Amino acid sequence: MRAVREALSAFRRAPLLGGLSITAIALSLLIVGLFGLSAHNIGVAITDVERRVEVVGYLTEDASEDQVTLARREIESFPEVEDVRYVSKTEALFNASRDLPEFSDVFSDLDVNPLPASLELRLLPGYRDPENVRTVAERVRGYGFIEEVRFGQGWVERIFALRRIAGGTAMVLGGAFAIAAILLIATAVRMAILARSEEIDVMQTVGATEGYIQRPFLIEGLITGLLGGLVALGLTRLAYQLIHDGLVTLQWLPDAWVLIGMVTASALGMLTAGYAVRRELGKAYAI
Amino acid sequence: MIRFRNVTKNYPRSGAALEDVSFHLRKGEFAFVTGASGAGKTTLLRLVHFQTLPSEGEVRVSRYASSKIKRREVPDLRRRVGFVFQDFRLLERLTAAENVAFALEVTGTAKSQIAPKVQRLLSQVGLAAKARSLPSELSGGQRQRVVIARALATDPLILLADEPTGNLDPRAADSVFELFSSINQLGMAVLMATHDARLIRDHPQVRVLELEHGRLVFDSAAEEARGTPEPLPAPPPGPAEQVTPIAGQEGGTG
Numbered sequence: 001m002r003a004v005r006e007a008l009s010a011f012r013r014a015p016l017l018g019g020l021s022i023t024a025i026a027l028s029l030l031i032v033g034l035f036g037l038s039a040h041n042i043g044v045a046i047t048d049v050e051r052r053v054e055v056v057g058y059l060t061e062d063a064s065e066d067q068v069t070l071a072r073r074e075i076e077s078f079p080e081v082e083d084v085r086y087v088s089k090t091e092a093l094f095n096a097s098r099d100l101p102e103f104s105d106v107f108s109d110l111d112v113n114p115l116p117a118s119l120e121l122r123l124l125p126g127y128r129d130p131e132n133v134r135t136v137a138e139r140v141r142g143y144g145f146i147e148e149v150r151f152g153q154g155w156v157e158r159i160f161a162l163r164r165i166a167g168g169t170a171m172v173l174g175g176a177f178a179i180a181a182i183l184l185i186a187t188a189v190r191m192a193i194l195a196r197s198e199e200i201d202v203m204q205t206v207g208a209t210e211g212y213i214q215r216p217f218l219i220e221g222l223i224t225g226l227l228g229g230l231v232a233l234g235l236t237r238l239a240y241q242l243i244h245d246g247l248v249t250l251q252w253l254p255d256a257w258v259l260i261g262m263v264t265a266s267a268l269g270m271l272t273a274g275y276a277v278r279r280e281l282g283k284a285y286a287i
Numbered sequence: 288m289i290r291f292r293n294v295t296k297n298y299p300r301s302g303a304a305l306e307d308v309s310f311h312l313r314k315g316e317f318a319f320v321t322g323a324s325g326a327g328k329t330t331l332l333r334l335v336h337f338q339t340l341p342s343e344g345e346v347r348v349s350r351y352a353s354s355k356i357k358r359r360e361v362p363d364l365r366r367r368v369g370f371v372f373q374d375f376r377l378l379e380r381l382t383a384a385e386n387v388a389f390a391l392e393v394t395g396t397a398k399s400q401i402a403p404k405v406q407r408l409l410s411q412v413g414l415a416a417k418a419r420s421l422p423s424e425l426s427g428g429q430r431q432r433v434v435i436a437r438a439l440a441t442d443p444l445i446l447l448a449d450e451p452t453g454n455l456d457p458r459a460a461d462s463v464f465e466l467f468s469s470i471n472q473l474g475m476a477v478l479m480a481t482h483d484a485r486l487i488r489d490h491p492q493v494r495v496l497e498l499e500h501g502r503l504v505f506d507s508a509a510e511e512a513r514g515t516p517e518p519l520p521a522p523p524p525g526p527a528e529q530v531t532p533i534a535g536q537e538g539g540t541g
Contacts, residue, residue: 198376199389201376202389202390202437203393204365205370206365206366206370206393206440207363207364207365207441208362208393209359210358210359212393212395213393
């Protein structure tokens, strides 16, 4: 209780310093939040595109129904495969007429359906990378009645490159802003320690334990981190609402991300304060 | 109680602050640590208070040894060793009583015991009537008494004082010394750094440890034991501000 009282009184005693610390942390975390929002929506878009990753095996004209049924069962048991759909020649022609209405006259005038039947494979999440797609395609190509396999190798690779770039950028920028937040919290705690240096000096002289001296600063760091995180969350939500209502449809951050962000901000505040205060106080202990 | 065994303290920039210092202060003993500015008096007190550790040798205070003490044990040691500063270091926003109470609060004294103990401590130092005064309303001597009361709050076994009379006029200095003396008579060891030659001269019964350029050049207890109250041999030449020599005075323990 004393530690909480002391931590709160530190904000009362130096509201400007406390406010500046919270603002600085909030701005740092706002950038992390906005980046998180962008990363999340890019991720959603990429996942949506990835869901469309398919391996299509076109059948030879002489493929028998039994052969296809058996192969389909086998392919469905591949660990990478989510489902397999058989598309008959008739369905293929229907789909082509539907998807390419400008050629509907051509399709309706045909005497013989030139389109082959096919097996369309969708892959499970986690197996939609170029390596797995290529592996599955090779296995499907191994069936004698499969004439050709297509899986859009070029764009599958581009999607995954994009995801890697997005992930790497998130790591680097997130890390950079986290470091900035750590430095700000450490500076704020150091200033708070300086503001109370006389009291701390007396406490150390008369034999107060380190834990007793440190606790208010730890709580102050935690409160600073939490308040900074909440302000950043509010500002991120505001930015989201403005973009969502006025520009493009966005998805809000998942609850787990918000929770992790708040816990991380608070923990960051407390750990940074702990490190800073231990470093400052350590000078008087010589050990 | 306090034992220095061949203690050397080097600072990275300024070099040796203490060199090969050995002495033993027993329970209930009173000693002046004297010497010119820069002789190593404050370093010696800081070593006793474990604010710094020796570069060589060993400092032993009560049951703690510098070679073995752990960081978490330092607060306990400091409760056994009261410290009085020349510049008081009172918290200006707190009254005399609150300054003393602060030391009790931060060392975990039960709330119910704080008020009566503060009253007793302020009475002991003769300041019961000034309990509600802010430090700015007190004279130098009175402030120093508050500092002494605060230093006594944790019932220490040893009282360290770094130039406690340095900012006081001779009358206030004598009065503060008398307070230290009375505390010492209750059984508490006192180690007082001072370069006040008059104070030392006026209290020949108090043991004197004289430092010069970080070396212990005179220990009146050792000289008395030897029966030759002369300075230790071959001290290096002192600086211009050397205090009035106290070597040759009568030694003795307090």
